[in-house]
Amino acid sequence: MAATINKKSAILLLKDGTVFYGHAFGKIGTTTGEICFNTGMTGYQEVFTDPSYYGQILIMNNVHVGNYGVKAVDVESDGVKVKGIIGRNLEEKYSRFMADESLQQYFEQQNVVAIDDVDTRALVAHVRIQGAMNCIISSEITDLEVLKAELDKVPSMDGLELASVVSTKEAYFAGDPDSKIRVAVLDYGIKKNILNCLVERGAYVKVHNAKTSFEELESFSPNGYFISNGPGDPAPMDYAVKTIKQILALDKPLFGICLGHQLLALANDIPTFKMHHGHRGLNHPVKNVISGKSEITTQNHGFGVNPDAVRASADVEITHLNLNDDSIEGIRMKTKPAFSVQYHPEATPGPHDSRYLFDEFIASIVKN
Known part of the structure; x- marks a missing residue:
């Protein structure tokens, strides 16, 4: 039956x-x-x-x-x-x-x-x-x-700020307190395995609420910053863009994933847009235009970075492109140690093709 x-x-x-x-x-x-x-x-x-x-x-x-x-x-x-x-x-x-x-x-x-x-x-x-x-x-x-x-009562995702809703209420730590690699994390909806990937590479991290002030972030004495993934529309997140601009002025290494990628773009006056139906899965092909290699990536996003604005920017260059629709999958600043990707290199679930990005971030902190 x-x-x-x-x-x-x-x-x-x-x-x-x-x-x-x-x-x-x-x-x-x-x-x-x-x-x-x-x-x-x-x-x-x-x-x-x-x-x-x-x-x-x-x-x-x-x-x-x-x-x-x-x-x-x-x-x-x-x-x-x-x-x-x-x-x-x-x-x-x-x-x-x-x-x-x-x-x-x-x-x-x-x-x-x-x-x-x-x-x-x-x-x-x-x-x-x-x-x-x-x-x-x-x-x-x-x-x-x-x-x-x-x-009819449900608001549109377009213009909806949700990152502060899912962010941690209280700051917390992960990793070895004696480590010389200290990373301040802005939590806009971070995934646990992102923190695991940072800690596995020797970082001591402090995870902060989304609306933590720049001054409080700096009180941790970090030598690198991480801007996390998260839900909702990045466009109304003026508080986050302001903080990221202050971080960029320090010339400290900065790494952003997904929503963090979009916020780094906004901090460089590159607008974002709501996608038709987004990218969500474990099988999205992305080309690293710097190395020429392709990666199979895990993705989860309904907003993207404006391609024309990225290409017109004097301060930002494209590092990764989506091979399905040519959307912007990665950027880096030309004069600062800041970069981001639209996909999820921590990849749980999914492939590990992109874990090298965490290695590059830690290496930039050690070098800096």
Whole structure:
């Protein structure tokens, strides 16, 4: 007998009026956010806990999600950050002997509303054509007019500042306090493995709240700065751009990832823009135009850096390009030890092709 017979019905409604019907998974309830999709075939737990997904409802492209269960250490933050999950087969049963619990149990504990049995291939094709938009999932409301009214209340991701929402409330440390390599980290939604990659290379890091003043950052006596990934639109983050400009004036090494990449661009008067449907997955090809080598990269972003403005800049040069759409994947300043990439070199889940960027950052600190 099919397992779905005893499942509660659920509805997915998109802002353009498109409706998908499925079955409830995780917590029974209602959730809203901007719809997006991830093309990765594995690493679902790391994806769900990535703070860059805050405010978004995620379509998982892989047909089976949850089949290897959940393990406590496989997280990138203190909990699930996505607003909801859409899947074709969200699996309650799992076959990984190391797992702690099922995806269903995990979602219930984390209050995650999800919808199962959706034709995700058709849904992803629709989003690729129509673009990212807000949506609502409900396993408790069946009236489409009521769902439409709730969906109308959801703000657009364009212009939405979310980094300060997910940032750490209190500063904390990682690494060896006696290390001569001290890195001040601005947390706009940082992933745990980024810190691991810095600490593994000998850095002692202090992770600061997103709105920490420049003066407080300097009180740590760092000899390098890291600007993290995170959710939302970078354009309204004037507080962050101001701080980054102050950091750049010091001529200390600076490394930015994802949102940090966009903020470094803004600090150089290069605008950002909202992408049609973004880049999210473990398989995006990127060319390092300095070395001529290509990398397979992990990505998660819905905003990008204006290509024409980068090419017109007298202070910034392009270091990496996306081989799928020629978007800007990396920049560096010509007169300062500051650089950034749009993708995730820490890559959990995903390939390790880009870990050399952490080596280059640490080397620049030692050299400086």
